[in-house]
Amino acid sequence: xxxxxxxxxQHFWPESFRxxxxxxxxxxxxxxxxxxxxxxxxxxxxxxxxxxHTKNKRQEHNGIKIRRCFEIKRGKNSNIRIxxxxxxxxxxxxxxxxxxxxxxxxxxxxxxxxxxxxxxxxLLLGRLKKIETTMYVLDLWPENLYxxxxxxxxxxRKWAFSTSMWYYKxxxxxxxxxxxxxxxxxxxxxxxxxxxxxxxHFCEKLYEAQVADKEMAAxxxxxxxxxxxxxxxxxxxxxxxxSAAAEIKNNGYDNIRWIIVGDGMSRTWLEEEVGKxxxxxxxxxxxxxxxxxxxxxxxxxxxxxxxxxxSELLDCALxxxxxxxxxxxxxxxxxxxxxxQQVIETSKAGISVGAGDNKGFAEAIIKLxxxxxxxxxxxxxxxxxxxxxxxxxxxxxxxxxDFIFR
Numbered sequence: 530x531x532x533x534x535x536x537x538x539q540h541f542w543p544e545s546f547r548x549x550x551x552x553x554x555x556x557x558x559x560x561x562x563x564x565x566x567x568x569x570x571x572x573x574x575x576x577x578x579x580x581x582h583t584k585n586k587r588q589e590h591n592g593i594k595i596r597r598c599f600e601i602k603r604g605k606n607s608n609i610r611i612x613x614x615x616x617x618x619x620x621x622x623x624x625x626x627x628x629x630x631x632x633x634x635x636x637x638x639x640x641x642x643x644x645x646x647x648x649x650x651x652l653l654l655g656r657l658k659k660i661e662t663t664m665y666v667l668d669l670w671p672e673n674l675y676x677x678x679x680x681x682x683x684x685x686r687k688w689a690f691s692t693s694m695w696y697y698k699x700x701x702x703x704x705x706x707x708x709x710x711x712x713x714x715x716x717x718x719x720x721x722x723x724x725x726x727x728x729x730h731f732c733e734k735l736y737e738a739q740v741a742d743k744e745m746a747a748x749x750x751x752x753x754x755x756x757x758x759x760x761x762x763x764x765x766x767x768x769x770x771x772s773a774a775a776e777i778k779n780n781g782y783d784n785i786r787w788i789i790v791g792d793g794m795s796r797t798w799l800e801e802e803v804g805k806x807x808x809x810x811x812x813x814x815x816x817x818x819x820x821x822x823x824x825x826x827x828x829x830x831x832x833x834x835x836x837x838x839x840s841e842l843l844d845c846a847l848x849x850x851x852x853x854x855x856x857x858x859x860x861x862x863x864x865x866x867x868x869x870q871q872v873i874e875t876s877k878a879g880i881s882v883g884a885g886d887n888k889g890f891a892e893a894i895i896k897l898x899x900x901x902x903x904x905x906x907x908x909x910x911x912x913x914x915x916x917x918x919x920x921x922x923x924x925x926x927x928x929x930x931d932f933i934f935r
Contacts, residue, residue, distance in 0.1 A: 532934065533561040533633060535660075537651035538640035539600070539618045541566035542590050543577060545820045547849060548640045550733045552593050554926040562593045563632070565625055565650065567600035567618045572760055572793045573817070574603035574610070598622045606794030615644045622650035629654050636933055637662045645670040645696045652699045663933045664700035667730055667849070669710060672840060673764070694718070704932060706730040707847040709868045726932050730849045731925040733820070736856035737916075740824040749829050752786040753898055755862070756830035758823050759850040761793035766836040767802070769864050772887035774808045777894055785811060785898065787834075790826050792817040827857035831905065832879075832897050836864040839884040847872065852920045858913035860905050862897055864890040878912035 534555060540546045541564050548564075555562045569577040579585055580597075588595040599621030604610040629650070637655045639648040641664050648664060655662035671689035680686055697703060698718050703725045705711035711727040714720070761767065770787065777785055789799070789812065796814070803812050815826070827833060833854040837846075847868055854861050861879030863869060864886055873881040880896060882889035897905065 531559050531561050532635040533563070534933070535629065535632070535634040535637045535651065535654070536562060536564045536640060537566075537622070537637065537648055538564065538642075539567045539647040540571055540642065541569075541595065542593075544569045544571050546571075546640075546642070547730060547732065550922070551640070551926070551929065553591055554922075555930070556592045558930060560930075563634075564593055564595050565622060565629070566595065566597055567621070568597055568602070570600070570602040572603075572606075572791075574606050574794075576602055596625060596628070598625055603794070611794070615646060619644075619646040619649040622647075623653075626650055626654060630657065634658075634660055636660065638933060639664040639700060641666050641668065641696075643668045643670070643673050645693050648696055648700070652696065655701070656699070661701045662699075663702040663704065664697070665704045665706070665728075665929075666697070666710065666714060667706050667846075669713065669846065670696075675840060702726075702932065704728050704929070706849075707868045710846065726928075728925050728928050728932070729847055729852060729920050731920055731922045732849065732853040732856050734922050735821055736824065736827075736853040737858075737913075738824040739858075740828050742825045742828070745825055746829055749786065749788070752784045753831050754786050754788055754829055755832050755834050755894065756788045756790065756826050756859075757834055758790040758826060758853070759835065761789070761791055761796045761799055763795055764838055764840075765793075765795070766838040766864065766885060767795065767799050769836045769885060769887050769890050770834070771799075771802050771806050771808070773891035773894060774803075774811055775806045776888070776891040778808055778811060780891075780895070782895065782898065783811075785894065787812045788815065788826060788830075789813065790815045790818060790823065823853070824857065827854070827859055830857075830859050832862050832894070833857065833859050834862045834894070836890065837866070837884050839866065852916070855912045855916035855920055858909045858916075860897060860908035861912065862890070862893045864893075872915075876911055876915035878908055878915060 538548045542549045552562050568580050586597045601613045601617035603614045637651045637660050639651045641648055670693040703714050705714055705727050708727050711725055715725050774787055803809050835850055863881045864884055866884045870881045873879050880893040882893050
């Protein structure tokens with residue numbers, strides 16, 4: 530009989546999260562997979578067509594059984610709606626415990642983006658049925674919470690920290706998506722070395738593709754193209770991007786185009802601020818596209834960029850989008866603190882500056898712009914080589930399975 534794994538993740542197909550590919554990886558290795566998740570509404574905030582509180586609550590996709598719980602949609606992504614979304618899934622998932630308790634699972638896998646609360650039912654089921662639980666920690670809480678919601682009250686912050694630690698300590702094993710995060714989790718939870726490991730948040734194989742699109746190439750042929758692909762949220766520090774874009778334009782670099790692929794809670798704000806800064810002509814907002822279309826945009830990129838806010842220990846993350854940038858084999862310009870700077874320096878795949886360093890980010894863009902095509906090509910090749918050695922999907926999928934099951 531094949532081993533059976535329960536996956537608990539607030540987000541799952543048809544939402545575009547990497548847990549989809551991880552579950553496909555389990556299926557490829559002949560494990561039986563059941564997923565407990567919410568109702569798809571990310572990032573736009575509205576339930577996807579065909580989904581709701583009474584529609585498509587039970588599905589099967591690529592051999593994966595899906596059970597959807599009650600969830601309050603994010604709506605217009607206001608602070609109150611995000612808070613309600615955060616707490617509704619863990620509460621809603623508790624109503625699935627009677628069904629889950631009657632099933633036989635060999636392991637429970639908890640995919641923890643935000644919030645850490647989403648893992649509640651999986652932890653409880655593991656304790657009740659003595660099934661080993663493994664949590665993949667992608668967003669460190671409560672630090673990630675503070676990057677989205679501005680919480681200053683000391684009592685609330687203390688409660689958020691102690692609550693987060695309860696979850697991390699209750700999981701039998703933890704996977705960190707960066708080496709720095711691994712160290713932090715070990716210090717906070719006091720778990721044995723054998724119970725905590727580091728596995729990067731590897732991306733789907735499709736990001737390795739070089740997809741030439743003639744129409745797109747013609748559309749963006751006359752400018753130096755900087756591409757961002759991912760979520761648009763406060764954590765992404767687009768203030769840094771806007772400031773850099775304005776400074777670059779004021780210095781006479783008029784043909785640099787910023788191409789934003791994606792959506793999120795800050796998109797409307799970003800478009801308005803770009804207008805106020807007088808750089809609308811330099812920005813193109815593509816919106817949300819199918820994941821399979823991303824390589825078309827990275828292919829026409831002269832550089833890929835991303836920023837993060839300056840936040841307590843938020844610098845311990847190795848962002849998923851950066852790993853997909855590596856897979857694309859294009860030079861990068863990043864404004865982030867922590868481990869990602871070390872990785873960029875080691876791999877010689879781009880230029881990195883500190884989080885929130887508006888001037889430094891602008892200078893880095895200009896530096897990349899002034900490099901020769903051969904120099905930029907070499908940086909892209911360095912990125913691809915480093916990716917294949919450290920971040921490639923199949924290698925890390927095997928590490929993940931080994932840690933969970935063996």
